[in-house]
Amino acid sequence: MSEMMADNENGRIGGELLSVDNITLRFGGVKALTDISFNINKGEIRSIIGPNGAGKSSMLNVINGFYKPQEGTIRFKGKNVNMKPDLAAKSGIARTFQNIALFKGMSTLDNIMTGRMLKMKAGFLSQAIYWGRAQKEELENRAFVEEIIDFLEIQSIRKTPVGRLPYGLQKRVELARALAMEPELLLLDEPMAGMNLEEKEDMSRYIIDVNEYFGTTIALIEHDMGVVMDLSDRVVVLDYGCKLADGSPDEVSSNQAVIDAYLGVAH
Numbered sequence: 637m638s639e640m641m642a643d644n645e646n647g648r649i650g651g652e653l654l655s656v657d658n659i660t661l662r663f664g665g666v667k668a669l670t671d672i673s674f675n676i677n678k679g680e681i682r683s684i685i686g687p688n689g690a691g692k693s694s695m696l697n698v699i700n701g702f703y704k705p706q707e708g709t710i711r712f713k714g715k716n717v718n719m720k721p722d723l724a725a726k727s728g729i730a731r732t733f734q735n736i737a738l739f740k741g742m743s744t745l746d747n748i749m750t751g752r753m754l755k756m757k758a759g760f761l762s763q764a765i766y767w768g769r770a771q772k773e774e775l776e777n778r779a780f781v782e783e784i785i786d787f788l789e790i791q792s793i794r795k796t797p798v799g800r801l802p803y804g805l806q807k808r809v810e811l812a813r814a815l816a817m818e819p820e821l822l823l824l825d826e827p828m829a830g831m832n833l834e835e836k837e838d839m840s841r842y843i844i845d846v847n848e849y850f851g852t853t854i855a856l857i858e859h860d861m862g863v864v865m866d867l868s869d870r871v872v873v874l875d876y877g878c879k880l881a882d883g884s885p886d887e888v889s890s891n892q893a894v895i896d897a898y899l900g901v902a903h
């Protein structure tokens with residue numbers, strides 16, 4: 637019995653959460669994505685891989701509404717969505733970036749709270765009128781943020797301005813901020829880029845723990861093949877903006893077209 641079937645049977649992976657249908661994205665004359673289709677199931681860890689310039693970041697940017705494709709649709713929870721970044725965040729899609737996008741002068745705690753703000757329901761006016769309710773919400777938000785801080789083991793740096801932290805820890809704070817939004821789908825753009833081996837192992841463990849503990853569905857772009865093959869339930873491979881392969885890590889890594897693309901064999 638494959639691991640995937642075992643995961644399905646013990647209920648970790650559910651039905652379709654997001655579907656990418658025939659997406660084509662052009663920048664002037666450059667076709668960044670050509671007719672790409674794949675889906676992401678609830679609870680799975682899904683990776684998007686491919687050589688430099690393959691279209692991976694563009695794909696994430698289409699999913700969270702940062703880029704608008706010329707053709708195709710994105711369905712989230714069974715509905716066609718005309719995604720925009722703020723709408724994506726509100727509807728349960730959070731992301732981290734290839735180059736860390738934190739407020740460098742602010743503390744770890746404050747950075748994570750900025751993620752949580754998006755989740756807060758009581759607006760400014762209702763805060764003024766219903767002080768009690770807003771206060772209760774604030775306490776709940778703080779409690780959730782504390783849970784994330786414990787979970788990612790960053791208690792000791794909670795007051796440190798993030799700009800002073802080593803790179804690996806900044807990446808962990810960025811993950812914490814995304815988690816503070818309680819996303820259903822978490823998009824991670826190269827979460828291990830620039831990390832040493834130990835930091836990569838730590839980050840891999842946190843990604844697996846987040847997936848298991850919070851049940852968060854995760855889509856990630858990563859260059860480190862070892863990491864991708866260890867972490868992922870399924871992998872989609874892009875090359876020159878086209879889909880080359882889609883399947884389990886074993887299927888994808890034995891696919892000849894994928895091997896050729898990584899070895900730089902001409903098409």
Ligand SMILES: Nc1ncnc2c1ncn2[C@@H]1O[C@H](COP(=O)(O)OP(=O)(O)OP(=O)(O)O)[C@@H](O)[C@H]1O
Nearest residue numbers: 663666667668686687688689690691692693694695
């Ligand atoms: N904003 C943009 N304007 C013009 N061209 C773009 C833009 N963003 C991406 N491209 C082009 O689209 C193609 C795909 O780029 P993309 O960054 O999505 O690839 P990638 O697989 O993420 O690459 P890498 O691994 O190097 O980050 C490239 O040819 C790139 O130059």
